[in-house]
Amino acid sequence: MHVYIYDSFLNQKKYEKVTARIETRITDLGLNGKINRLGPMKNINDLISNEIKRGAKTITAVGNDETICRAINSMAGSEVPLGIIPISKEKNSIAASLGIGLEEEACDVLSARRIIKLDLGKANNFYFLANASIANRGTTIEINKHYSIEILEDGEVGIVNLGADNKSLPENINSNPQDGILELFIKTKQSKTFLKKLTGQSIFPFKKLTIVNRHHPVVLDGxxxxxxxxxxxxEKQALNVIVGKERGF
Known part of the structure; x- marks a missing residue:
């Protein structure tokens, strides 16, 4: 059974036409199934967990990057693949990096059912697919227990698994969500190569680190x-995802 999770913002009237087109295309492709619409009374974790127990063949997140982030935190470690139907270009950089077109085009990707296993970043008990970030000031980073970096300048620490938002990434980053490695970079207003002064390289690959900041949170996939x-x-090969041919890795 195909299960579709519609994000709550799609309950707005302005999205009625686009969701109707998607449902028509899904039916034409023989992919019709159960539609669940998120709202104040529906918990996505419980919803996805119950659908997997009922034998869902695919869980498809319909919405944007935020929808995907919440879905992967319910699906990490499951063999059931995640499908994605992005609605509008805004806040849909993850789908684009996975080679998934918008709306009806994404239905064709679902039909092709090209499934690959992807790594996930793990932050305590939460997961991210694309990136994690935190404000520089007051942040201390302990890398692989060998040394630590304390950052005093304004800017941002970025940790990348999938290079989804290329505009905010260093030019020479080559992230691959299948290589078992995350990349760390530090941007400051004064210098774009702050980390290079410390490590000899502008991008620092790692498998584990610890972040401490008493004033700012880490944000996962925005x-x-x-x-x-x-x-x-x-977390290596933690998620099965249906991807397109034009993915960025």
Whole structure:
């Protein structure tokens, strides 16, 4: 059974036409199934867990990056693949990096059913697919227990698994969500190569580190905020995802 999770913002009247087109395309492709619409009274974790227990063949997140982030935190470790139907270009950089077109085009990707296993970043008990970030000031990073970096300048610490938002990433980053490694970079207003001064390289690959900041949370995929101390690691091949041919890795 195919299960579709519609994000709550799609309950707005302005999205009626696009969701109707998607449902028509899904039916034409023989992919019709159960539609669940999120709302104040529906918990996505319980919903997805129950659908997997009932034998869902695919769980498809319909919405944007935030929808995907919440879905993966319910599906990590499951063999059931995640499908994605992005609605509008806004806040849908993850789908684009996975080679998934918008709306009806995404239905064709679902039909092709090209499934690959992806690594996930793990921050304490939460997961992220694309990236995690935190404000620089007041942040201390302990890398692989060998040394620590304390950042005093304004800017941002970025941790990348999937290079979804290329505009905010260093030019030479080459993230691959199948290599078992995460990449760390530090941006400051004064210098774009702050980390290079410390390590000899502008991108620092790692498998585990700890972040401490008493004043700012770590933000996962622009959605989930968690307070420190936070241990960040990579969970290898933790998620099956239906992807397109034009993916960025």
């Amino acid at each position: 959605t989930i905020k968690i307070n420190s101390p936070i241990e960040i690691s990579v």
